[in-house]
Amino acid sequence: MITLDGLSKRYGETAVVSALSCAIAPGRVTGFLGPNGAGKSTTMRLIVGLDTPSAGSALIGGQPYARLRHPLREVGALLDARAGHPGRSARAHLRGLARSNGIPTGRVDLVLEAVGLSEVADRRVGTYSLGMGQRLGIAAALLGDPEVLLFDEPVNGLDPDGVAWVRRLTRSLAAEGRTVLVSSHLLSEMQETADHLLVIGRGRLLADAPVDEVIAASSGNAVLVRSPERDALGTVLADAGLTVRQASGADGLLVGGAACDTVGALAFRHGLPLRELSPRRASLEEAFLELTSGSAQFTTSETTDRTTPIPRER
């Protein structure tokens, strides 16, 4: 269990993390989401004592990180893919970590195997690809068999097979009853992997809820209805106070704020034939964009969205 209580961090005048209070529970994967610069990495650094809070606290099993007797055996963290000295082998790096943390060196081969690096374990870390570096960082996090795991962007640089592997790994760690906090910008992947979400924007907590609840709260949830009498149906639905937008195709409407049975009953009452009536579930991406609109610091301009080529220098 990780407990944040009023956790805050300022750098000079800038509040990077603002009064975060929440509990990150064991036995489930908690996804940690937020736009670029929202404060996710800073929060994780505060949890593992790499930064000191300006106010509030971050506790692991009721203790601040600095008071843990065997930190690597209690918390494993992947915070920076460039783990390990480039001139040392992965095996030597992990052996050094094991020795300095009182972890049996027999764990080294186990975690190398678990992350798929056994065959390249004696190569210098400096020759590793980004994805191999991520796997080594995950191996280091798993080395002490800790109850609490923090993974900052673990799938960054991994191929699709690696992404699926991280999904299975995080889910199995949570199924074993561990506390697992994972940040990622791959929202479709998070939708598959996480049970619960913490969403922050500009250092503030925007949501602390199960994934399904976050998605259910999105206005992107709608009913898709198709009718040869589309315009008449649109008028009936709008008169009933529902939000109606045109959907793709000449006969489609997207209806917000109602369930299928309400839309079907209104159509039936007015004798309007239907070709399709189906719920359309918002994606996590839609829910995320809605939640964080207004708190994204770095947004692309419309010009960039239109993918206008950047003018070349002559």
Ligand SMILES: Nc1ncnc2c1ncn2[C@@H]1O[C@H](COP(=O)(O)OP(=O)(O)OP(=O)(O)O)[C@@H](O)[C@H]1O
């Ligand atoms: N040591 C530091 N000194 C000053 N500002 C910092 C420092 N570390 C982080 N920041 C600032 O804090 C803000 C939050 O950064 P952080 O890396 O925590 O965000 P993030 O949510 O992890 O972002 P991303 O998704 O882009 O990785 C950023 O504006 C960053 O520039």
